[in-house]
Amino acid sequence: MNSATANSRSRERRLLLYSALYQCIGLLVLYLGGTSGKLSLGIWAVAITIGTVLSFMLLSLFWQIKNYKADMYLLPITSILTATGLIFLLRIEPYFALRQFAWLLVAAAVLALVTTALRNYHVLSDYRYIFALLGTVALLLPIFFGIEQGGARSWLNFSLFQVQTSEFVKILLVLFLASYLAENNRLLTAGSTSFLGMPVPSIREIGPLVAMWMVALVLLVFQKDLGTALIYFCTFLCMVYAATARIFYIINGLIVFLCGGFISYHIFDHVRERVDIWIDPWLYFETVGYQVVQSLFAIGSGGIIGAGLGAGKPGLIPAVHTDFIFAAVVEEMGLVGGIGIIILFLIFVYRGLKIAIQAKDQFSALMAVGLTSLMGLQVFIIIAGVIKLLPLTGVTLPYMSYGGSSLVVNFLLLGLLLNVSHKAGTENEK
Incomplete structure (x- = not known):
């Protein structure tokens, strides 16, 4: 086992510990805040938290054993975003959190498989x-x-x-x-x-x-x-x-x-409807614009530091667990929490583009650019839609919104991006 790899993965796990602490505090706040009536803070909520922490820790240990030289920041960033999504899904509807956790286990297995079996991704x-x-x-x-x-x-x-x-x-x-x-x-x-x-x-x-x-x-x-x-x-x-x-x-x-x-x-009627809602959602408040208006109310009521975890009313927003989870985050964690989430995604994009620059061949560089663009564009489009900067398009917020297909694909994206990073790191040592 390479000492540089061991040190890198060790630093990665230290960052994952902060993510684990963040998720545990979130669960505790939900309980102390009186959300336990709906949450039924029992074995399942605790199991989801422990299982999430273990999944990311085991991935890092597995990579250390396999001498994996990939970027050490992307997994902790993904862990924090995933933990935030699970905390809010537990707060909104525990059933969705349980299903999302099941998909997380599948996604983690896919990530482990991709970073092992597809290290020679050039065959693709x-x-x-x-x-x-x-x-x-x-x-x-x-x-x-x-x-x-x-x-x-x-x-x-x-x-x-x-x-x-x-x-x-x-x-x-x-x-x-x-x-x-x-x-x-x-x-x-x-x-x-x-x-x-x-x-x-x-x-x-x-x-x-x-x-x-x-x-x-x-x-x-x-x-x-x-x-x-x-x-x-x-x-x-x-x-x-x-x-x-x-x-x-x-x-x-x-x-x-x-x-x-x-x-x-x-x-297309559905395109015209989305644009009309974007221009003036208040005109359609009682019909097709209700979702966007409630989202804007939620974001506005959050203020700078938010209403507090468990103290908002995200249930008033239709599809809050999918398209509008960012509105729920801003309502309860405020502008500070919303900016924090955006900064994490910006760091993810920065690391992805850095991997593309460090790539040793054009296919690797273009693949890294494409994967990073997918992530950055999706985040921008859904957040811009939620805050009415763009017409709402109905895509999920990566790693946070409820959705098995989205979660598995984004972990697959992460695995391919890390493989490019690993190859660049391996060739730098030669």
């Missing part, structure tokens, strides 16, 4: 067209066999659980784009033809890239999953710009976005 670059095919099939299935939730038909219903396939396609999209861009970045940068005097790639060179992107967006529009479609679109632009450093793609992407948004507003 050979299967980009298989990923494109799998992603297309995964987006088609809910259209024909799925169920509608929250206005989006993006769920497959099984007897014991439901799966949101578009969550998993996020990872497939990043892998496809990273592989294609790494192989063709010179052609996409220099171009083989010209338009208005500017070098641009030919249809043959950029065709597969645009085709995969367009198919995903069209299928998501049919599912009415606008939030995920926006994440796909922005991730595509981030990765193309990272690969080519050409503002040409960003400008054209923004033009396409504005035109698409204008057309969607006039064609």
Whole structure:
């Protein structure tokens, strides 16, 4: 076992201890604050807390045994965010917390598997067209066999659980784009033809890239999953710009976005409804705008330091355990708590981009950029929707919102990002 790895993982566990203390204090505050009537502070609440702490600690120990040289800050950040989500789910509805904890165990197992079996993640670059095919099939299935939730038909219903396939396609999209861009970045940068005097790639060179992107967006529009479609679109632009450093793609992407948004507003009722609510939610307070208005009331009533854990009224916000968990956090932990959560996500994005910079090959760098962009964009889009900076799109807040598909996919994202970090660390020692 490498001493540097042991020291890194040891520091990681010290940070995890702070997260464990934070979660235990949160549980104690819920009990002392009188939430125990609904919480029924018994064996399950304590078991969830202990199980969460052990899951992250065991992951760190496992990585030390396996001489894993990945970033030591991402796991503690994930632990704090996950703990916050579980605390608020316990406070809102213990049933959701119990199910989320079950999904956390699955997600932790996925993370352990990915960081062990997929350390040689470069083999994934050979299967980009298989990923494109799998992603297309995964987006088609809910259209024909799925169920509608929250206005989006993006769920497959099984007897014991439901799966949101578009969550998993996020990872497939990043892998496809990273592989294609790494192989063709010179052609996409220099171009083989010209338009208005500017070098641009030919249809043959950029065709597969645009085709995969367009198919995903069209299928998501049919599912009415606008939030995920926006994440796909922005991730595509981030990765193309990272690969080519050409503002040409960003400008054209923004033009396409504005035109698409204008057309969607006039064609799709659900798009027009979201935009109208964003412009003036008070006009629709008693109908479709109720959720946004209650969220704004909750955030406003939280003030600087919040009403206190267990002292707010998050139950007044529909779907508070999924789309609006950030509003519940700000109501009870105040502006300070909300900014704290945002800072944690910003550190996550910073570490992810640092991993991309340290990567030793283009596929690794682009994959890290794509995964980090996915995380950062999703956080921005949902928080901006909750505070009415953008129209509400209905995506989850990573690691915090209730949702098994989202939690497992975000742990998978974390594992792939850590693998890039591990490879860079291993090669630096050579």
